Amino acid sequence: MALIPVILAAANVNVVVVDWSAGANAINYRIVNWNSVSSGEAVARFIDWVNDITGSNPGQYHIIGHGVGGHQAGVVGRNVKGQIDYITGLDPALIGWVNNIDRFAPNDALYTEVIHTNYGVNGYLADLAQVDFYPNGGISMPGCGSNECDHARSFFYFAESITSGGFTGRECLNYYAAVLRMCDFHSGRLQMGGLTPKLGKTGVYFLETNPAPPFSQG
Template identity: 90%
Template sequence: MPITDLAAVARFNPQTTNVYHLFTRSNPSRSQPLQFNNVNLLQQSNYDSSKRTIVLIHGWMNSATSDFNMALIPVILAAADVNVIVVDWSSGANSINYRIVNWNSVTSGQAVARFIDWVNDLTGSNPGQYHIIGHGVGGHQAGVVGRNVRGQINYVTGLDPALIGWVNNIDRFAPNDALYTEVIHTNYGVNGYLADLAQVDFYPNGGISMPGCNSNECDHARSFFYFAESITSGGFTGTECLNYYAAVLRLCDFSGRLQMGGLTPKVGQTGVYYLETNPARPFSQG
């Protein structure tokens, strides 16, 4: 990494700049900000240690108000009485230099893990109550969080995790980042990672070009729109493939079937799956 990039990385301190926004059914549209080591903010919030916690991590050039968060927060709270924590690491994500953003995503993920450990120490919550969901470079960050929390996170979802700078990156999303890990690929080879990364990988429509889209940005975003719909409908049945090459080529005729997405971890399931979607909502074909 060039010296100028190292200087930019050194200026990013997620321990102090990351902001965590809590949403619950008691405050579904206006967040309660939380900060690492601020006990008063946490104790005065609606955080409930007896409930599951879903952590959302945005991607490159995004923030707490990104479409990713706006698509997921309402459907999650409608489906389940949980704590939703939105991670705002925008001070580390808003650079046009992918090397800086990728490095910042790793250090931010480590900071998020420390935040979760702190919350758990203070409230008595445990890693088994957590589901971490990340989009793009935030997908890899979700994996970093999972592997750095003290104890095993229950469920990590990567929504079209980023490609550039991650192929040989040892910090990329990995199958054992949680008890159950799942990745949805919608723009592989451009914005999204090509190969399988998780215990279970889904390749809707072959994983690169989504029906109804006319840009890579749209394809990339379809991952969180599909995931949002999977929470409300439970649709999207995948057909098992021999490997990700078969999924990309749409040559999958194995007998295995598995539902994509949702808020319930499919612990024990593994493999690569292919499915087709509609060009507009409802995207699921069942």
């Protein structure tokens, strides 16, 4: 499911796609991660320029990033002084980010959300945002036979959340409980994804998905 057409069909918005492939194609992970920070800082400067020219404000933006781009989205928000309305991290990357001060952080925007689908391999293990979702425990997705497929599922789940809004997470005590699928004793419920920030919400949530579209179980 292509994300841009889904967003444009759901809302009257402008979509800006950042092509940082020149910096993302290095073999060395350290260089890629460094480039992602530089790129994120450049995007933040672009947003400030657009706002100065048009009279727009950071509260009108929703930044979305996948993998290394998930951390990059956080860098953007941080450099717009945390005033971006909404940042979504789609399975932010693991390698090189555990002790990295530039990794995704809860206060990078007014509302931050992360969807974990391949923790400990391609994706970051621990919670990173104000709200973190761990579909199917966060590592192995139904219908997938590889880590690459698991990692990509965050993208597809988010796209479907815009069209259906049907992913309902159950609150967990912490991300350990989400990974172990031990979240039945907590009553909190929250919808995953979508284009509307859930301002004021926090916590870790678990949900199950179908192996093929529609992935949502309601």
